[in-house]
Amino acid sequence: MTDALRKHGRGLLVFAVAAYALPLLLAGNRYFAFIGGIALLHVVWTAGMSLLYGYAGLMPLMFAGIAGISAYAAVGLMAAGFAFWTALPVAALFAALVGVGLGLPALRLKGFYFTLCSLVIQTVITLAFVYFVNLTNGDTGISQIAPPAWFGGPLQGVGFDLVLATLAVGAMVALVLIVEAPFGRRLVAVREDDELAEMLGIDVVRQKLAAFFVGSLFAAVGGAFYAPYVGFVSPRSFDVLLSLNIWLMVAFGGRGTIWGAVVGTVLLAPLPFLLQDYYKVKDVIYGLLIIGVIVLLPGGILGGLGSRAAAGTGTQSPGLRRKEAA
Amino acid sequence: MTGRVPLFEAEGIVMRFGGVVALRKVSVTQFEGETLGMIGPNGSGKTTFVNVVTGHLAPQEGRVRVAGAEVTGFRPHRMAAAGITRTYQAVRVFRELTVADNIATATVDAPNRMDADEIAATLDWLQLGHRLAVPAGSLTLFEQRRLEILMRLVQRARLIMLDEPVGGLSATEVRAMLQVLGDLRRRTGLFVIEHAMKVIRELADSVVVMLAGEKLMQGTPAEILADKRVVDQYLGRAHA
Numbered sequence: 244m245t246d247a248l249r250k251h252g253r254g255l256l257v258f259a260v261a262a263y264a265l266p267l268l269l270a271g272n273r274y275f276a277f278i279g280g281i282a283l284l285h286v287v288w289t290a291g292m293s294l295l296y297g298y299a300g301l302m303p304l305m306f307a308g309i310a311g312i313s314a315y316a317a318v319g320l321m322a323a324g325f326a327f328w329t330a331l332p333v334a335a336l337f338a339a340l341v342g343v344g345l346g347l348p349a350l351r352l353k354g355f356y357f358t359l360c361s362l363v364i365q366t367v368i369t370l371a372f373v374y375f376v377n378l379t380n381g382d383t384g385i386s387q388i389a390p391p392a393w394f395g396g397p398l399q400g401v402g403f404d405l406v407l408a409t410l411a412v413g414a415m416v417a418l419v420l421i422v423e424a425p426f427g428r429r430l431v432a433v434r435e436d437d438e439l440a441e442m443l444g445i446d447v448v449r450q451k452l453a454a455f456f457v458g459s460l461f462a463a464v465g466g467a468f469y470a471p472y473v474g475f476v477s478p479r480s481f482d483v484l485l486s487l488n489i490w491l492m493v494a495f496g497g498r499g500t501i502w503g504a505v506v507g508t509v510l511l512a513p514l515p516f517l518l519q520d521y522y523k524v525k526d527v528i529y530g531l532l533i534i535g536v537i538v539l540l541p542g543g544i545l546g547g548l549g550s551r552a553a554a555g556t557g558t559q560s561p562g563l564r565r566k567e568a569a
Numbered sequence: 570m571t572g573r574v575p576l577f578e579a580e581g582i583v584m585r586f587g588g589v590v591a592l593r594k595v596s597v598t599q600f601e602g603e604t605l606g607m608i609g610p611n612g613s614g615k616t617t618f619v620n621v622v623t624g625h626l627a628p629q630e631g632r633v634r635v636a637g638a639e640v641t642g643f644r645p646h647r648m649a650a651a652g653i654t655r656t657y658q659a660v661r662v663f664r665e666l667t668v669a670d671n672i673a674t675a676t677v678d679a680p681n682r683m684d685a686d687e688i689a690a691t692l693d694w695l696q697l698g699h700r701l702a703v704p705a706g707s708l709t710l711f712e713q714r715r716l717e718i719l720m721r722l723v724q725r726a727r728l729i730m731l732d733e734p735v736g737g738l739s740a741t742e743v744r745a746m747l748q749v750l751g752d753l754r755r756r757t758g759l760f761v762i763e764h765a766m767k768v769i770r771e772l773a774d775s776v777v778v779m780l781a782g783e784k785l786m787q788g789t790p791a792e793i794l795a796d797k798r799v800v801d802q803y804l805g806r807a808h809a
């Protein structure tokens with residue numbers, strides 16, 4: 244565990260400094276600060292997607308749906324009188340468990356079939372958001388969601404941004420610890436060749452299930468914070484496009500690299516806001532990006548760098564003793 | 570031969586794929602301390618038999634026992650935990666991962682794994698120590714086959730089922746591999762599928778001859794080579 248932190252310590256430190264500096268630097272302009280906060284929130288999501296897609300090799304298109312379930316659950320609990328800080332863990336755990344329950348049939352599938360199945364599940368979740376009007380207010384959505392309480396006052400402005408920075412740093416620390424643990428090694432094995440992994444003693448179904456639960460938790464925690472931060476949720480907030488965007492951020496930055504997802508998030512999360520006035524071309528740009536990544540950059544921006552770096556660490560240490568000790 | 574403790578017992582195995590019957594009531598027992606060979610023409614069910622014993626396929630009929638306990642239909646990770654493992658006819662390693670990471674992956678869920686010193690010694694023996702940082706996909710075929718064996722050894726597998734271990738190797742490499750396998754059989758139980766009779770003759774204490782999904786006979790290499798049916802059905806063409 245300390246090994247993992249030592250290995251990625253510098254990266255985490257740089258990221259933490261940047262994450263906390265961002266809200267402070269943008270504090271003068273509430274609109275830009277908000278976009279910065281949204282980007283920090285997306286780091287939590289891409290960290291989860293990175294685990295699922297980058298390491299476990301799953302492309303879960305119901306990722307946004309799980310975030311949405313958590314967001315609606317948190318809003319519902321707050322409406323029922325619970326404090327946000329009570330609603331948060333309950334909603335997140337609930338959504339992650341629902342995610343695993345819904346994902347169960349899909350987890351026995353591989354690659355493309357898993358993705359297809361997850362797309363169907365996402366569609367069903369979105370329909371449920373529209374259909375259960377009593378809980379979700381349907382297409383209209385729920386607005387004026389109250390901010391969480393924070394030392395007697397409401398959490399808003401730079402304060403909320405800094406909480407999101409803490410959340411993003413926490414998510415990255417968690418991702419590093421997970422990926423560097425034996426669990427991370429199992430997931431990579433499952434991604435590379437699940438049949439061989441199974442033959443070598445790895446319980447593939449169980450590992451996928453565990454990865455899916457943990458990844459869903461990232462989705463759900465992000466969703467629960469999204470609701471009070473943006474102040475508005477609707478079925479469109481958590482549709483398949485969000486899943487695709489989060490996936491794109493991971494793929495764009497570099498699949499299977501710790502920092503690739505962050506790079507992808509920083510570059511892509513602000514895009515919808517910056518392109519708000521060009522709403523019509525936004526989807527076209529996203530489409531082109533997706534095609535571009537698949538065709539031109541299958542390893543992502545950091546992908547090439549990542550594999551070179553990995554070869555570099557290999558030469559200096561056989562890696563065996565370190566892993567044995569871990 | 571020591572004791573006569575069975576490593577695995579397969580009894581009356583029937584494996585069908587739709588209309589194709591790949592195994593027809595095949596019974597094979599391998600004892601500890603003995604190396605078992607399996608020969609047979611293409612499509613006679615050899616790989617399918619290994620798939621059943623190692624948990625890749627669940628047979629329609631019959632049972633598999635390991636150390637006296639029934640394990641029929643267990644998934645491969647549980648067979649690995651029971652010490653029963655295999656290599657593949659087409660070599661199979663994590664091609665994108667380094668040799669070191671391949672080995673580390675083999676030990677991650679192996680409760681009985683070797684310690685670092687033993688792994689280092691085994692690496693030396695298989696002459697892979699200088700290749701640790703290389704992606705397994707860029708190793709030569711012979712090196713990949715050695716890595717496959719190494720990854721089972723670090724788990725301290727009790728039985729390694731090798732599916733055509735010299736397939737695709739050059740004559741020189743086949744000789745080197747024979748040496749490796751000769752040493753290997755002193756370290757762990759070996760089950761070897763081979764078309765190369767040379768390999769079978771040198772390694773196997775007992776040979777199972779398969780023909781069209783059935784076990785034609787079993788005997789020492791000398792016995793099966795003297796059998797007219799074997800010569801007619803199989804060696805007539807494949808003996809080289």
Ligand SMILES: Nc1ncnc2c1ncn2[C@@H]1O[C@H](COP(=O)(O)OP(=O)(O)OP(=O)(O)O)[C@@H](O)[C@H]1O
Nearest residue numbers: 586589591609610611612613614615616617618658
């Ligand atoms: N997964 C499968 N699905 C359908 N048919 C299969 C499957 N696996 C094997 N078979 C069939 O079962 C029969 C036995 O195949 P198997 O691979 O066990 O033969 P083999 O003795 O290993 O042959 P070879 O020497 O060519 O490797 C063949 O007719 C093959 O086509």
Ligand SMILES: [Mg+2]
Nearest residue numbers: 615616617658
């Ligand atoms: Mg075969």
